[in-house]
Amino acid sequence: MSTAGTLGEVADLVATCTACSLAETRTQAVPGSGPAEARLVLVGEAPGAAEDHGGQPFVGRSGSLLLELLGREVGLDRSEVFITNTVKCRPPGNRDPRAQEIAACRGHLVAQLAALAPTCELVVTVGNVATRAVLGTTEGIMALRGVPRRVEGWPMPVLATIHPAAALRGGSAARALLAEDLATAGRLLGGHAA
Secondary structure: OOOOHHHHHHHHHHHHHOOOOOHOOOOOOOOOOOOOOOOOOEEEEOOOOOHHOOOOOOOHHHHHHHHHHHHHHHOOHHHHEEEEEOOOOOOOOHHHOHHHHHHHHHHHHHHHHHHOOOOOOOOEEOOOHHHHHHHHHOOHHHHEEEEOOOOOOOOEEEEEOOOHHHHHHHHHHHHHOOOOOOOHHHHHOOOOOO
16 A cells, blocks of 8 residues: 655555565556646556556557547647556556455555645546446446546546557447547546647
């Protein structure tokens, strides 16, 4: 569990965290990236191979699609958004994070959101794993997507959307769902944020 007060302090704790077995197989921890004054926070599932190697979240094909649609539908680019994951280390073989791994990392995510709270207006969870972890539910993404929800103790609403990897696999219909949800995020932020 993180007890840090700033994003830098959280990143330092994440870098040396051994709270779960993912620390044994990671190349490096991926705490997240973005400005401390971000209005929008994106929360994904876990680092993949490219993220584990490069140390930044959402840098592969999924990240490219997400950031393209974020720019088009919300009016923000990567430098204006804080991007993180529910777990900060890559699960072996890119498997889904296990419940105990998500629980071990939850304090880091909560500390990040607390540090971002003064300016953060919206959290967007990306995919089933992140959405279920943040909202504390077992419901699927299709039942939860596109509607802002509240999490007890968090000042900002949470909006769920499908994972960009699902949009890449699912073709134009799935891509349209992701774009629609990000357009909702843009409206919640008061129109194009730029």
